[in-house]
Amino acid sequence: MLQHYSYKPMYAGGNLPGWTFSFFYKNQRYTGDYMPDGTIDWTSETPPDEDQVKKMIHELMTFHVYE
Template sequence: MLQHFSFKPMFAGGSLPGWTISFFYKNQRYTGDYMPDGNINWTGETPVEEEQVKKMIHELMIFHVYE
């Protein structure tokens, strides 16, 4: 489960191309850039369970950004 998930637009005005994300997973902080096509460019360490984490991020982004 992701904790303290946050996102903000990469550029002022909230227009694309993407969002900066941060969260805690298993007591470790991760950061990255979430792109409009769903790709994530990690700006720090990549989570060991990357595919599982990506699914959780996609669900959160769909709920908060695209709905």
């Protein structure tokens, strides 16, 4: 489970798409960039269960950003 998930637009005003995010997973902090096409670029170390974590991030972004 992701804890303390937060995100914000990459660019001031949100005119261009893209978001930065951060969260804790298994007591480790991770950060990355979420692109409009669903691509995730990690700006920190990659989580150990990357595929599972990506699914959780996609669900959160779909819920918070696209709806």
